[in-house]
Structures are given as C-alpha cells and as structure tokens.
Amino acid sequence: MYSELKQQVWQANLDLVKYSLVTLTWGNVSGIDRERRVIAIKPSGIPYEELKPAQIIILDLDGKIVEGSLKPSSDTSTHLVLYNSFQDIAGITHTHSEYATMFAQAGSEIPCFGTTHADHFKGAIPLTRFLAENEVEENYEKFTGKIIVERFNGLNPLDIPAVLVAGHGAFAWGKSPQESVKNSLILEKVAKMALGVMLINPQQKDLPDYILKKHYGRKHGPNAYYGQD
Amino acid sequence: MYSELKQQVWQANLDLVKYSLVTLTWGNVSGIDRERRVIAIKPSGIPYEELKPAQIIILDLDGKIVEGSLKPSSDTSTHLVLYNSFQDIAGITHTHSEYATMFAQAGSEIPCFGTTHADHFKGAIPLTRFLAENEVEENYEKFTGKIIVERFNGLNPLDIPAVLVAGHGAFAWGKSPQESVKNSLILEKVAKMALGVMLINPQQKDLPDYILKKHYGRKHGPNAYYGQD
C-alpha cells in the first residue's frame, strides 16, 4: 500500500552511501505522504547494504507505527517535529557527515563564502543552541526537533534547507526524500570549502549579498533559469 | 554534422566525473570549431551519467542555438566571451572543484610554490575582482566572462590557462576540450598543495623565477622536451 513511498525512502537511504555521507549506520532518510498523513523512515541500526524496501517503517504523524516489524530510527521524533512544523517539506535527511559535523561540533554556522553555497542556501547555514539538561532528560529527540524549529523562527525552511545541531550533526530537507539527500551532499561540500576558506584567509567576509541573491535566484523561484525548464 | 565536436565535448564532460572535479551537475565543458564558427556545450542541469553525445548543444558565436533541443549550460555566455576574446583557445572547462574554489572564495590567488604548478602555469593563478551590482543585474554570465578577460589584460591566456572567479569557482581552458579538463585537474591539485604549503609554512615565498621558467619551458614552447614530441 505504501510501496512507492517505501521504495523512494529506501533508495534515498542508499544514496547516503553512494555520496559518502555516512559511516556504518550513522544516518537516516525519511519521506512523507501528506495526503495519507504518514511518514516512511529507515529502521534503527540496520546496515544500508542489508536494507530492503519492505523494511522501511510507516508511521502516522503522532509516531504510531502503521506498517513495519522493526524499530524505526531512534531519530524518528525529530523527523516528526520537523514535518509537523515545516509544512512544505516532504523529505528529511540526518547525517553526521564529516565537514558539516565539524562545524556543528565547533559551534560555528557555515558562512556563505561563495556561489556554490548561494546556489542552494540563501544565507549562512544556521546552528541551533545546545539542548538544556531538562530537555535532554524529558525527550531528547523531540527537543532536537524543537530547537531546530526555534532556530528557523523568521526563516523559510525551503530557502535554507539545512541546519547544524550544536555538538551533534546535520539535518537537511527538501521537497522529496531524494532532494533532502542532495541537500545533505551540497551541505557537506559547502562545509568542506568553507573550512578551506577559513584556513586560507581567516578574515574573509561573506559573499556580497547581491551575488548571493542572484545565484540563489538562478536556481530557485519564479525567475530561475538553471536546468531544463 | 557536428558529431565529432559533440563527441569530443561529451567525452570531456564525462572526464569531469572521472577526475572527481564535479559534484552533481556543477561543471561544464565546451569546445569550439573556429572554422565553422560554432561552439558545443553541455546542456544545463543534465546529470553526467545520463548525458548523451547527441544532447550536446551547438551554438554560433552570438549564442544562437544551431543544433540541439535542450537549454545550453547557464554559463554559456561566459564561455562565448572567452572564445571571442582568447583567439587561441579551443576548449573551456568550468568547475567548482573543491580546492580551487576554496581559493576563489577566500579571495586569494594561488601562488606558484612549486614545479608542479610551473610545469603548467607560468605564474600565480589570477583572481578576478567581484562583479559589481549593476553588472550582476545586467547580464551576470556575460560580465563573468568580461572580468576574466579584464584580468588577463597583459597576460597570455595560454601561458596561464586558468582563472579563479572571486567568490565563485574556476575556469580553465586549452587548445582542445580535453586539454581544458586536464588543466582543471592540474589547477585542483596545485590548489590543494598550495593550501598545504600555507599551513606548513605561512611565510613561504614563490618558487624562484628561474626555476619557474625552466619548468614551464620543459613542457611548453620551442624548447620543450617533455613527452614524445
């Protein structure tokens, strides 16, 4: 019944390996079917090379399992908070990809130093605050979602489809599971290049704003002219 | 009719993947047939693994499509300006390759620290200025070409067949599409090694000029003696 969604989410999880975004089982992709009000997500701790489409778990938006015999990803609650808060997204990827995680661990946003960044993210990649001790105790994964939503107060999640969670790793999203994986990949490349910039020229400033907007507009919005249509 | 040129440009685009110079669709190679006064270039946004020789677009030197049903690369105007200004080049590669882009984003030329660099580029890799706001608004891609040409005022483009565009990425060129890809690869390696030099010895100076000229001359010009003629 949910086989197309499962197939899509399964494929997107395998793309994490293809793009070298994960070590062992450190990452997961989910997708949502907003009409049927269900999400599909990777089961917890299953190696990607053994993962089968039928093992993808289907849950309702309250986190109740609809289909699937395995335990869903331990990060499921975070995904649910994001789907419930960011109404326009339909796929989420969580990774500990190396360079993005360096910035998350360093407590530093990723500044927008160039057009590769601006082509996909309309500004610096935001960083959440650390969770408070009581939030960790109460519901670690749910509050991880909440501090992301809190950080995007005033921002459009589709303009900047990624975030760094302080001391942890990265979440990226998009209009489909596949797009969320691509945004994770782009985030990783942008992070690596930003680290290089900081080493070559520690005083470097952000890309001028009019170039940032031009590049973002080439690929997004009503006047986009990159790609075929 | 243009099948040989298309084949050549198609192959050169695939070499971007072989040499790990591109992520997703972030790069394009073009070639020119100066006798027939046409260029061939990658279509916009098509993944390399799906690209077919027949999809390569043929345009005249004013940018009018001569053959091809897809939209050409969004960077086509930049390529055209370069072909019209640099009369001796016959292939151009644009990438956001990681280390070259770090320098472009850091606002730093790539100094000539060694003979690997000097074997292929007769001096530091130049950096353009940023585009002005009115240039971005008027015609972003055309002015990207113009600031490259402006930067090469007084330089021979075949002596230093690459440039860094501030805040953006790299263009390299050569006497054929293949040679422009090779120069992109060399640029990337030279950039990575230059970053290493700056970390090991931040005060390091350029290679002595007489060694630079010797190495460049071993591979280029009337007294070259590298390779099988």
Added chain:
Amino acid sequence: MYSELKQQVWQANLDLVKYSLVTLTWGNVSGIDRERRVIAIKPSGIPYEELKPAQIIILDLDGKIVEGSLKPSSDTSTHLVLYNSFQDIAGITHTHSEYATMFAQAGSEIPCFGTTHADHFKGAIPLTRFLAENEVEENYEKFTGKIIVERFNGLNPLDIPAVLVAGHGAFAWGKSPQESVKNSLILEKVAKMALGVMLINPQQKDLPDYILKKHYGRKHGPNAYYGQD
C-alpha cells in the same frame, strides 16, 4: 579446531582494508576464546590480500604458539597484556590509521566534541605516556601493553574502547574482533572531525557532560534504545 575463531579474526583483518584503516601491512586484529584460553592473531608482515584463514596464528595466554606455522604479529605481546588485564574484551585492533595517529603523534588526547564521539566513547580518548628507555630495551611490545593498562587505571575499558599510544598509533577493542575493528573506524572518524573542530574554533570546549551521557546511554547500558534490541 579453532577454525571459527580463525575465520572471524581473518575476516576482521580484511575489514581493516575495507574501511581504509591500513596502509600496506600496518595493522592487525586479534580475538580471544576465553574458555579455551587462546588468542588468534594475524601473522606478521603478510599482505591482507594474500592472507588466508588457515594462516591465523593461535597462541595461549602466555604467548606460546598452539597452532600455526608463521610468526605472529610483532605486536602480539601488547595484545596479550591487554587480554590479561581487560577481562571483558574479546577482540583487539591495532592500526596506524591516519587521523588517530596524528593525535597520538601530536601528544594530544582526542577531546569529546560531539555526539558521534559520545555515542561510542564515554569521554576523551586517552593518551598513554611515552615508554621509558629501559622499558623499550627490556620488552618494547609488552610495555606498550602495560602503559595502556596503566593509563586505564580508574577507567572502564568497555566505556572507552580505544587508546592512543604516544608517538605511535591506536589500539581499539570490543566484545568481538569485529567490534574492535568498528571501534577503530569510529575512532578514526572522530579524530578527523576533532581536528576540524580545532581548526574552525581552537577555543572549543568539550560537549556538555549531560549530552555526552545521554548519547552514550542511547547505545550502551541497560537503557539503550538504538538498533533492533
């Protein structure tokens, strides 16, 4: 008679190559059968691609060869000291993996900067002291084991299943040979990301302790809820 143990240790040694943890023959994995009181270890200097399960050496806990016609790894005495001192471990991996070794050579522990680290190691990765000259002369490999045990005085080896040996490289362990290889891989990733953190933000402090404990507890101990039980 020991064919299952040999097979397991053989496979774990090959995983060193799969995970890019070794160059040439610079690494070895061993396993222990605590009931029969024997260990199995890689022979010295044999390339992984030529290694056969039957070549794995079986020794008793005093280091006497029980089965096998080749010389065991030159690091065998270190493995023996660890098995004799850390009663709960059943596999050990020794590597010179690049980033872990950078820290060992730099004389720096690997601070716990993030949850990737905390998921697997309950605190900073400890660093041994240098061996004294008389220890080197008397029995280099045995004393390498002894300074590791000395460093873990007051620590639970299964809480932090890895160590850096000053000026040398890394040892990791676990409840099986396979787990010790995985811990070596995780150590390497954690080391690489820690270096990045130090470059981005040299003043960065450790992850707050309550987050460290939460993450470690998600994957270990009585309340673990990661994976399929």
Added chain:
Amino acid sequence: MYSELKQQVWQANLDLVKYSLVTLTWGNVSGIDRERRVIAIKPSGIPYEELKPAQIIILDLDGKIVEGSLKPSSDTSTHLVLYNSFQDIAGITHTHSEYATMFAQAGSEIPCFGTTHADHFKGAIPLTRFLAENEVEENYEKFTGKIIVERFNGLNPLDIPAVLVAGHGAFAWGKSPQESVKNSLILEKVAKMALGVMLINPQQKDLPDYILKKHYGRKHGPNAYYGQD
C-alpha cells in the same frame, strides 16, 4: 633480453596509480641491473593505462639508449646520478605525491613525529637546497641528482630512502623498483600525518631518539624481527 627488468619496472610504474601517488603522468619508476650495468625507466609522458612492458627504455649508466624506441623520462639524468652515487640501491621512484610535495614546496623537512615514520626512515626526511640559476641552465636534471647526493653527504641512503627536492617533489629509492614505490607510499602517508601533527600541536618535538631507533631496528638491520624473516 631485459624482459624481466622491464616487466618489474613496468609493474612498479603501475603501482604508482594503484597507490594514488600520481596525477596524469607525473611520476616515474626505474630499476637497475648492476651486473649488466643498465637501467630501465618509464618513457616520457606516456599515460600509465597505455604503458606496455615493451615500452620501458633500457639505458646504460652514461644515459645512452640500449633498447627502446621512445624517449625516456625527462628525469632520467637524475636517476642516473643517484644510481651512480648510491651503490646499494636498485630502484628509484619520483613523484609529485600531494603531501610530500607540500613539504618540498614549503621548504620544510618532514620531522620524525612517530613510529610509522621511524619504522621506515631513520630520522627526518631531508630537504635539498634550491638549484642555483647556473645549475638550472647547465643541466637541470643532472644537478637535481647532484643536490640530492650533496644533501646525503654523511647519511646512508638506505637508512633514509627518500628525499624532498626543494620546490619540486620527492624521490624515494630501495633495493628494488617495488621497494622504491613502497617507500614513496610510506613517505606520502608520513607527510600527511606530519602535517596533521603540526596543526594539532605546532610545538610538538620529534619522537624520542631511543624509540626511533627501536622501531627502525624492528624492521631493519641484524636484529629485525618484523615479518616472516
């Protein structure tokens, strides 16, 4: 007649690719048959994937071609000087491998920070001086050999089988072509890890001398006990 030597040198050149030590055609391996007083070396500028054993050039020790229809490597004179001066070596590898070249370009020896280094090189990797202008003009490649020999005055080339040529790249050697390639690979790994040490702990000192000697002695000399004899 020289088919075994050619085969060996051909295989060693291909190993440069296997170990990721070369880009394009930037590297070459040679071997010597000291009884017949000939060397075998890669032809200049031929891509490794097209190279055939029959294309390996045979020259006498004065550089006269004995067998082969292609031009030998442009670095042949350097190899000849080394074979004529270092009587115990039988294989030489020249590369521009990335991390070794960073040090050569930075004008820095590679300090011995750890046992990986000490296992193979009995001390820091030496750096030559720059060639003088008249040496470059007179015979660039021959003087490259001479400044290496000059730098090894007082050193045993088999104790430290590699050198950095200032502003250029690396040469490594050994008792066979294969061993010289392995030493190039080890040099590259050691260089990468040394850069990491300098970033983590810029004040780090060399490995204590008694550990250096112990590790070198484990693998070399009369008391070596690493490997299967």
